[in-house]
Amino acid sequence: MTLHLADAAATDAFGRQLAAACEGQGLVVYLHGDLGAGKTSLARALLRHLGAGERIKSPTYSLVEPYMLVDGRSAWHLDLYRIDDPGELECLGLDAWSDPQSLVLVEWPERGAGAWPPSDRNLFLQHEGTSRSMRMEAASDRGRQVLDSLSVCK
Secondary structure, eight states: OEEEEOSHHHHHHHHHHHHHHHTTSOEEEEEEOSTTSSHHHHHHHHHHHTTSOSOOOOOTTTSEEEEEOTTSOEEEEEEOTTOSSGGGGGGGOGGGGGOTTOEEEEESGGGGTTSSOOOSEEEEEEEETTEEEEEEEEOSHHHHHHHHHOGGGO
16 A cells, blocks of 8 residues: 655555544554655654644654653654664663564664564655655554554545
């Protein structure tokens, strides 16, 4: 499934729909795409609509930003762009992300291959002139359930 995200408002609207689709359940989402493709913007929209607050920091320098969602679940937003080797992630306490109710968003997942659970959903973002496109793939039964419940897919 591929969507056209014309602008920031469209990205925010999709983040709202994705938040509604994954509310109350854990999910591991890999965000793929070049620099500036909209991975962090989408992660921010999703986290904001799940009640993580208004100030969603980019994990570009910290590598990981933790959040408590309004329903009491944990969320983790990772940006692995600066990682050269998956072994560098050991100091981050990856075992905390094994809770099946947690939401884990991973930008640049290929840089930390094998360091955490496989994804439930893969989102591939790319530039299309002044807008973006996003291809979605379900990678697990849970990911398929979320994809099937998205209103943009109906």
